Amino acid sequence: xxxxxxxxxxxxxxxxxxxxxxxxxxxxxxxxxxxxxxxxxxxxxxxxxxxxxxxxxxxxxxxxxxxxxxxxxxxxxxxxxxxxxxxxxxxxxxxxxxxxxxxxxxxxxxxxxxxxxxxxxxxxxxxxxxxxxxxxxxxxxxxxxxxxxxxxxxxxxxxxxxxxxxxxxxxxxxxxxxxxxxxxxxxxxxxxxxxxxxxxxxxxxxxxxxxxxxxxxxxxxxxxxxxxxxxxxxxxxxxxxxxxxxxxxxxxxxxxxxxxxxxxxxxxxxxxxxxxxxxxxxxxxxxxxxxxxxxxxxxxxxxxxxxxxxxxxxxxxxxxxxxxxxxxxxxxxxxxxxxxxxxxxxxxxxxxxxxxxxxxxxxxxxxxxxxxxxxxxxxxxxxxxxxxxxxxxxxxxxxxxxxxxxxxxxxxxxxxxxxxxxxxxxxxxxxxxxxxxxxxxxxxxxxxxxxxxxxxxxxxxxxxxxxxxxxxxxxxxxxxxxxxxxxxxxxxxxxxxxxxxxxxxxxxxxxxxxxxxxxxxxxxxxxxxxxxxxxxxxxxxxxxxxxxxxxxxxxxxxx
Amino acid sequence: xxxxxxxxxxxxxxxxxxxxxxxxxxxxxxxxxxxxxxxxxxxxxxxxxxxxxxxxxxxxxxxxxxxxxxxxxxxxxxxxxxxxxxxxxxxxxxxxxxxxxxxxxxxxxxxxxxxxxxxxxxxxxxxxxxxxxxxxxxxxxxxxxxxxxxxxxxxxxxxxxxxxxxxxxxxxxxxxxxxxxxxxxxxxxxxxxxxxxxxxxxxxxxxxxxxxxxxxxxxxxxxxxxxxxxxxxxxxxxxxxxxxxxxxxxxxxxxxxxxxxxxxxxxxxxxxxxxxxxxxxxxxxxxxxxxxxxxxxxxxxxxxxxxxxxxxx
Numbered sequence: 058x059x060x061x062x063x064x065x066x067x068x069x070x071x072x073x074x075x076x077x078x079x080x081x082x083x084x085x086x087x088x089x090x091x092x093x094x095x096x097x098x099x100x101x102x103x104x105x106x107x108x109x110x111x112x113x114x115x116x117x118x119x120x121x122x123x124x125x126x127x128x129x130x131x132x133x134x135x136x137x138x139x140x141x142x143x144x145x146x147x148x149x150x151x152x153x154x155x156x157x158x159x160x161x162x163x164x165x166x167x168x169x170x171x172x173x174x175x176x177x178x179x180x181x182x183x184x185x186x187x188x189x190x191x192x193x194x195x196x197x198x199x200x201x202x203x204x205x206x207x208x209x210x211x212x213x214x215x216x217x218x219x220x221x222x223x224x225x226x227x228x229x230x231x232x233x234x235x236x237x238x239x240x241x242x243x244x245x246x247x248x249x250x251x252x253x254x255x256x257x258x259x260x261x262x263x264x265x266x267x268x269x270x271x272x273x274x275x276x277x278x279x280x281x282x283x284x285x286x287x288x289x290x291x292x293x294x295x296x297x298x299x300x301x302x303x304x305x306x307x308x309x310x311x312x313x314x315x316x317x318x319x320x321x322x323x324x325x326x327x328x329x330x331x332x333x334x335x336x337x338x339x340x341x342x343x344x345x346x347x348x349x350x351x352x353x354x355x356x357x358x359x360x361x362x363x364x365x366x367x368x369x370x371x372x373x374x375x376x377x378x379x380x381x382x383x384x385x386x387x388x389x390x391x392x393x394x395x396x397x398x399x400x401x402x403x404x405x406x407x408x409x410x411x412x413x414x415x416x417x418x419x420x421x422x423x424x425x426x427x428x429x430x431x432x433x434x435x436x437x438x439x440x441x442x443x444x445x446x447x448x449x450x451x452x453x454x455x456x457x458x459x460x461x462x463x464x465x466x467x468x469x470x471x472x473x474x475x476x477x478x479x480x481x482x483x484x485x486x487x488x489x490x491x492x493x494x495x496x497x498x499x500x501x502x503x504x505x506x507x508x509x510x511x512x513x514x515x516x517x518x519x520x521x522x523x524x525x526x527x528x529x530x531x532x533x534x535x536x537x538x539x540x541x542x543x544x545x546x547x548x549x550x551x552x553x554x555x556x557x558x559x560x561x562x563x564x565x566x567x568x569x570x571x572x573x574x575x576x577x578x579x580x581x582x583x584x585x586x587x588x589x590x591x592x593x594x595x596x597x598x599x600x601x602x603x604x605x606x607x608x609x610x611x612x613x614x615x616x
Numbered sequence: 617x618x619x620x621x622x623x624x625x626x627x628x629x630x631x632x633x634x635x636x637x638x639x640x641x642x643x644x645x646x647x648x649x650x651x652x653x654x655x656x657x658x659x660x661x662x663x664x665x666x667x668x669x670x671x672x673x674x675x676x677x678x679x680x681x682x683x684x685x686x687x688x689x690x691x692x693x694x695x696x697x698x699x700x701x702x703x704x705x706x707x708x709x710x711x712x713x714x715x716x717x718x719x720x721x722x723x724x725x726x727x728x729x730x731x732x733x734x735x736x737x738x739x740x741x742x743x744x745x746x747x748x749x750x751x752x753x754x755x756x757x758x759x760x761x762x763x764x765x766x767x768x769x770x771x772x773x774x775x776x777x778x779x780x781x782x783x784x785x786x787x788x789x790x791x792x793x794x795x796x797x798x799x800x801x802x803x804x805x806x807x808x809x810x811x812x813x814x815x816x817x818x819x820x821x822x823x824x825x826x827x828x829x830x831x832x833x834x835x836x837x838x839x840x841x842x843x844x845x846x847x848x849x850x851x852x853x854x855x856x857x858x859x860x861x862x863x864x865x866x867x868x869x870x871x872x873x874x875x876x877x878x879x880x881x882x883x884x885x886x887x888x889x890x891x892x893x894x895x896x897x898x899x900x901x902x903x904x905x906x907x908x909x910x911x912x913x914x915x916x917x918x919x920x921x922x923x924x925x926x927x928x929x
Binding site: 105107130134135136137138139142143145150151152153154155156164165168169200213216217219220 | 826827828829830831832833834835836837838839841845846849850853923924925
């Protein structure tokens with residue numbers, strides 16, 4: 058179906074891909090895996106003929122025997138969307154914001170077939186239905202921003218298969234999505250591929266996606282092929298060291314269970330934060346003890362970020378209380394609030410956005426010290442602690458790699474010797490091997506300084522490895538909380554179970570006003586007889602004590 | 617609805633302030649000063665009081681007379697006793713035709729040039745249009761107008777048709793009006809087109825790199841369709857707002873053009889009104905300008921809703 062031989066791509070003098078060769082047959086799924094900068098996406102764009110003008114390619118790309126590298130723009134336009142189609146990542150920007158989703162899919166059909174407007178619109182609705190979008194008639198008339206991330210990704214798949222392409226390329230189709238939605242989208246992608254019999258080129262940096270969906274895998278690094286083979290061969294018995302690191306980064310070891318420390322550093326009780334129309338945080342309680350790591354997981358929109366911001370505000374919450382080192386934030390004077398801020402610091406997800414590009418690394422790390430009236434003389438020591446050469450103090454963030462920038466962000470956060478560090482997805486913007494390094498750094502800092510971490514991530518294996526305790530959030534409340542080992546080996550809440558199995562759950566349900574908010578998606582609720590069911594409808598489940606699941610029917614709960 | 621009430625209040629405040637400022641600083645009495653023989657003070661007072669311009673009357677009384685007149689739709693009188701309302705209504709028509717024509721031509725030209733420049737980013741069209749734009753922006757309106765007049769005279773001589781007219785408004789039907797409109801409209805349109813084209817070029821450059829433009833190409837749409845239906849359509853959103861507000865600002869901002877081409881419009885009238893200390897005319901023109909600006913704000917809102925249905929709420 059598609060044959061690539063000795064493909065090299067370079068942007069100016071910088072090579073992106075070197076001597077890449079592979080082929081994908083009809084009905085086959087090839088996983089193209091590698092970190093950012095490995096040349097995966099450049100390969101996809103080269104096949105589609107969508108590389109920017111600054112790129113130059115050599116070698117050969119043949120689709121059904123037809124050479125694409127030398128084909129003219131007119132021929133490529135005719136092939137794009139018909140013989141070969143692509144599903145892009147980041148679905149928020151992948152649809153034109155001012156046109157309805159259905160119209161954009163219909164446009165793809167009419168670009169290649171002379172069908173009446175109405176017929177194309179009908180076909181668009183069928184396609185939306187095929188990819189599992191509920192109410193496809195209604196939804197076809199929606200604008201892209203009215204779709205959730207998962208729905209947009211599915212709509213992109215619908216658009217890509219509109220003309221039964223021979224080759225379907227999916228470029229990081231699940232990266233921007235939550236675990237449960239990821240699973241759903243992968244299923245849809247495989248169904249779509251079966252329906253059309255296309256060859257599927259699946260591009261990802263996530264090994265678990267490849268393990269789940271691909272027949273063969275091709276590992277890329279820095280534009281070079283590292284290893285290739287069937288999924289079983291490569292995942293079970295990787296030949297190359299690089300592949301082994303990738304696999305190791307994916308797998309998890311349990312932390313040893315230990316008694317909880319005594320001293321409470323952060324105590325959150327019944328915290329509520331309602332925005333107009335959205336109950337972002339709706340009664341959350343947990344505590345964090347000295348030296349402990351609490352992992353906070355949940356899909357996007359579950360209220361994790363709002364919860365963190367409420368804690369970091371150190372102000373009087375709408376309802377409930379936040380207590381940092383024994384001090385209730387609602388009763389702090391302005392001066393005390395400044396003092397408490399030293400004890401509570403944060404590291405954000407994206408270090409390129411959270412560091413001021415106009416300041417040097419040294420100035421960034423010195424700023425909190427100066428603000429709180431201390432000497433900036435500790436900056437070299439702090440840089441050394443996060444594993445950065447002292448000479449880097451004179452550099453600007455743009456001259457640092459993503460991992461180095463995150464080290465700067467960590468140095469800034471620990472400059473004031475805080476007791477609690479809030480980590481908001483600190484490694485999800487980084488490549489797997491860099492991610493492992495930053496995690497190791499965080500672990501050693503915790504051991505050295507007795508720090509407590511409130512660690513937010515959607516990467517479950519990572520949480521399993523780093524957290525002592527785990528809280529699972531769902532729509533503004535904690536669905537389940539407890540020791541990490543217990544959560545991962547014997548989850549009590551049906552939502553936690555679904556999350557761990559990466560089971561496919563819908564992502565387009567209406568919010569629930571009373572009773573259990575998980576019940577529209579709950580597999581357990583669907584099977585319950587009528588009598589115990591009524592409790593889920595009328596009564597909101599609560600967690601009592603410091604571990605448990607907010608479910609009326611989990612094994613630990615009396616029936 | 618709430619917004620309309622707010623806008624109305626704003627118009628009242630703006631014109632009241634303009635009236636007060638004019639009433640305090642301008643001196644209508646000066647119109648009688650140079651006369652020989654000098655008219656008796658009592659006669660001047662009576663004449664000024666007749667048109668509510670006598671600075672010996674209390675300011676508050678004069679203001680109340682003026683504002684209650686405005687409430688009834690009467691904008692007062694000029695110093696020599698003519699109706700401000702009727703005068704401005706005539707002139708507003710003249711200016712409106714000029715500004716509408718200038719803006720329409722300027723917008724079309726600017727959007728087209730800007731879009732093409734973005735599509736041919738850093739190629740000859742982009743460079744040449746960029747140079748022309750900067751030249752147009754650097755030339756003052758007076759110079760541009762006179763260059764156009766010279767050009768028109770050459771054109772008329774060459775064709776022997778005397779089609780393009782360089783002065784006045786024209787009274788002999790639509791064709792005559794058009795003959796008088798072409799040159800002043802171009803004088804307005806060219807600098808506008810220059811500015812619009814830069815806005816549009818930047819807006820287009822932003823969207824041409826967007827993911828959805830890539831998606832549109834990936835589904836096999838021809839390049840022209842991608843540019844018009846996906847890129848241009850989205851880039852119009854920011855440019856349109858700018859364009860609409862320009863309309864409001866131009867209504868009294870075309871003074872130079874009106875003066876050079878001898879068109880009896882609002883901008884020209886504002887200057888003469890200040891010279892003759894016509895407080896009521898100054899306030900009246902300010903009111904018209906405020907209405908125009910706020911109407912363009914409403915128009916901008918409506919256009920945003922039409923162009924950007926996703927964001928409208």
